[in-house]
Amino acid sequence: GAGVSQSPRYKVAKRGQDxxxxxxxxxxxxxxxxxxxxxxxxxxxxxxxxxEAQLDKSGLPSDRFFAERPExxxxxxxxxxxxxxxxxxxxxxxxxxxxxxxxxxxxSGTQLSVL
Amino acid sequence: xNSVTQMEGPVTLSEEAFLTINCTYTATGYPSLFWxxxxxxxxxxxxxxxxxADDKGSNKGFEATYRKETxxxxxxxxxxxxxxxxxxxxxxxxxEKLTFGTGTRLTIIP
Numbered sequence: 001g002a003g004v005s006q007s008p009r010y011k012v013a014k015r016g017q018d019x020x021x022x023x024x025x026x027x028x029x030x031x032x033x034x035x036x037x038x039x040x041x042x043x044x045x046x047x048x049x050x051x052e053a054q055l056d057k058s059g060l061p062s063d064r065f066f067a068e069r070p071e072x073x074x075x076x077x078x079x080x081x082x083x084x085x086x087x088x089x090x091x092x093x094x095x096x097x098x099x100x101x102x103x104x105x106x107x108s109g110t111q112l113s114v115l
Numbered sequence: 116x117n118s119v120t121q122m123e124g125p126v127t128l129s130e131e132a133f134l135t136i137n138c139t140y141t142a143t144g145y146p147s148l149f150w151x152x153x154x155x156x157x158x159x160x161x162x163x164x165x166x167x168a169d170d171k172g173s174n175k176g177f178e179a180t181y182r183k184e185t186x187x188x189x190x191x192x193x194x195x196x197x198x199x200x201x202x203x204x205x206x207x208x209x210x211e212k213l214t215f216g217t218g219t220r221l222t223i224i225p
Contacts, residue, residue, distance in 0.1 A: 004158070033212065042204055042215030043159070056212065091159070102147050102208040106159040 002026075004107035006092050012113045013082045021077045021110045025094030031101050032075050034067055035091040037109070043091055049075060050098060082114045117142040117209040119188075121216035128195055128223055136190040136219050138179075138205035148172075148181055148188040149206040149213070159204070197223045 005024040013019050025032050030051055035043035036059075045059040051072035060067070064082075069075040079086055089111045093104035122137040140148065150162040150172070163172035168183035177192045190203060200223050205216040 035215075040217075042217045045212050045214065048212060056210075093159075098211065101211050102149065102164070102213065103161055104159075104213060108156075108158045 004092055004094055004105050006090075006107035006110050008110060009108065010111050010113075012115065014115055015082060015084060017082050018078065018080045019082055019112065021079075021090050021112070023075045023077070023092030023107060025073065025075070025092070026105055027073075028096070029094035029105070030072075030097045031095040032069060033093045033095075033104060034075070034077050035093065036061075037089040037091055039088070046077070046090075079112075082112075084114050087112055087114045117146060117207045117214050119205045119207050119214065119216040121203075121205040122219055123217070124219040124221065126219060126221050128221070130197055130223055130225050131194045132223075134190070134192040134195045134199075134221070136203055136205075136221070138188045138190065138216060140186050140188060140205075140207050142186075142207055142209060144209070145183075147208040148179070149208065150177070150179055150188075150190050151204045151206050151213075151215070153202045153204070153218075155201065162203070195221075195223050197225055199223050 007022045032049040034046040037043040047067045048056040049069045064080045066078045089109040091109045093106045119140045147166045149164045152162045163174040165172040165181035171180045179190045202218045204218045
């Protein structure tokens with residue numbers, strides 16, 4: 001596609017529910033990142049893929065967060081047993097390859113609200 | 116690890132005013148520095164970048180100079196427009212990832 005696509009755009013979950021957020025990167029982009037942006041804050045790094053390999057997951061806040069990219073294109077961020085503090089905008093970004101990781105193309109994000 | 120501290124907002128200016136948004140960084144080595152912008156209803160996008168000391172990044176009338184001696188990368192524009200209203204993020208690149216500041220919301224009034 002023309003840009004990074006994320007779905008759903010909005011997600012409301014009850015505390016304790018599991019959610020899955022989808023990211024379609026730009027076609028051919030090898031690198032894929034997930035960021036979490038709390039209200040009024042800057043994006044915080046969660047995890048990074050190079051093709052299907054998850055090279056860095058140091059930003060995942062707990063073992064309730066899990067990300068995958070099994071075929072090296074679409075990625076899913078899963079949050080189990082959601083808590084209120086998980087409410088945020090989740091941003092996906094991609095870049096052409098490792099050399100261009102400083103220039104990321106961002107999606108519009110999924111706004112997650114946990115009630 | 117790397118970090119950036121940027122001027123807190125919100126900032127409200129009249130059209131054609133001069134803009135400065137301050138940013139300082141902490142880093143090991145010589146990282147690349149960026150300003151990203153988020154326009155209302157749109158995704159984050161790269162505004163400008165500088166890769167080494169004394170480099171000046173520029174785009175759409177905005178400029179920022181990489182100052183190693185003061186560890187700063189302040190964003191400036193000589194004459195802002197209503198269309199510049201957005202959230203601006205100072206960003207540093209290291210360990211293969213971008214680290215963002217907290218963002219500064221800029222509103223330009225006609």
